[in-house]
Amino acid sequence: MAELFEIIMIVSFGASWPMNVLKSYRAKTAKGKSLGFLCLIFFGYIAGIISKLINETYMASFNQKWYVLFFYVLNLIMVGMDLILYFRNKQLDRKAELND
Numbered sequence: 833m834a835e836l837f838e839i840i841m842i843v844s845f846g847a848s849w850p851m852n853v854l855k856s857y858r859a860k861t862a863k864g865k866s867l868g869f870l871c872l873i874f875f876g877y878i879a880g881i882i883s884k885l886i887n888e889t890y891m892a893s894f895n896q897k898w899y900v901l902f903f904y905v906l907n908l909i910m911v912g913m914d915l916i917l918y919f920r921n922k923q924l925d926r927k928a929e930l931n932d
Contacts (some may be wrong), residue, residue: 835900842903849910856914861923861928870915877908 845870881904884890890897 835897836843839900839903842907846903846907846910849907851915853917854911855908856921860921860924862918862925865921867915867918868893870911874908874911874915877904877911880904888927903904917928 880900884901884904890900892926
């Protein structure tokens, strides 16, 4: 039962990140974004992935439960994309300030 709730949590977070990445891409500004928040989430997903990889019980049943790790990695990639867009948008903000 605990695994079911973990899957619901990770899928819920995962559904939010593509929308956030698209919003960051379209906005072309880093205003309203928190680098600290993005870094905490990014490192949180890394910790989640590591916890799965070092959990002997999980790894023993990996053939049946690979999808849990897949969603952790997918979410990590999405947050990573948002981090990249943050730095792109920060640079665009600097250029806009220079042009004003």
